[in-house]
Amino acid sequence: GENVEQHPSTLSVQEGDSAVIKCTYSDSASNYFPWYKQELGKGPQLIIDIRSNVGEKKDQRIAVTLNKTAKHFSLHITETQPEDSAVYFCAASPLTGNQFYFGTGTSLTVIP
Amino acid sequence: ETGVTQSPTHLIKTRGQQVTLRCSSQSGHNTVSWYQQALGQGPQFIFQYYREEENGRGNFPPRFSGLQFPNYSSELNVNALELDDSALYLCASSLGLGNTEAFFGQGTRLTVV
Numbered sequence: 001g002e003n004v005e006q007h008p009s010t011l012s013v014q015e016g017d018s019a020v021i022k023c024t025y026s027d028s029a030s031n032y033f034p035w036y037k038q039e040l041g042k043g044p045q046l047i048i049d050i051r052s053n054v055g056e057k058k059d060q061r062i063a064v065t066l067n068k069t070a071k072h073f074s075l076h077i078t079e080t081q082p083e084d085s086a087v088y089f090c091a092a093s094p095l096t097g098n099q100f101y102f103g104t105g106t107s108l109t110v111i112p
Numbered sequence: 113e114t115g116v117t118q119s120p121t122h123l124i125k126t127r128g129q130q131v132t133l134r135c136s137s138q139s140g141h142n143t144v145s146w147y148q149q150a151l152g153q154g155p156q157f158i159f160q161y162y163r164e165e166e167n168g169r170g171n172f173p174p175r176f177s178g179l180q181f182p183n184y185s186s187e188l189n190v191n192a193l194e195l196d197d198s199a200l201y202l203c204a205s206s207l208g209l210g211n212t213e214a215f216f217g218q219g220t221r222l223t224v225v
Contacts, residue, residue, distance in 0.1 A: 046215060098160075099157050099160055103154055
């Protein structure tokens, strides 16, 4: 089955700096890669996603890149703000229907 | 807010008991997936329902079962609870079986003692 690895497990940045979180996946059939933000006591919130026919997608301060050949994808957050502090999860879906395999999460702390 | 609601928010059960968790999907969504999230881990896929039929199952024993109703709401049932079943249980709703946006509820925190 699919195996998703995520690094780093913790990340601290100064407010205004950029943050990068990286994930790798094993199943070349995976074709959909969402990123979720989870705040304490809440469910995961979809922040951005990318499909395998696209190499990069951007939404304001958030961008995701995908390298299908190397089987890795990354989340980039620019101009970080304290409210970006949360746990971020990457996921891959090797089948239709959003049956996700999640990474182990990255705890991001933005220091004011 | 995603429009996906789960109940109850917290639950304490004794080992060996049975539990039912509920999920109301976002309006118009006909696919519900259930995940188990242990503390400090990413969510693990349990199973998925599409139009009242099970459509895929993760590596969970048969004592984890589910239902989807005609209004697309869903239940997760766990029999013979074990201590390791303590986790946050999440449901996610989406539209159809293509890879589309999936929205999660706030989860049910289950504690087995």
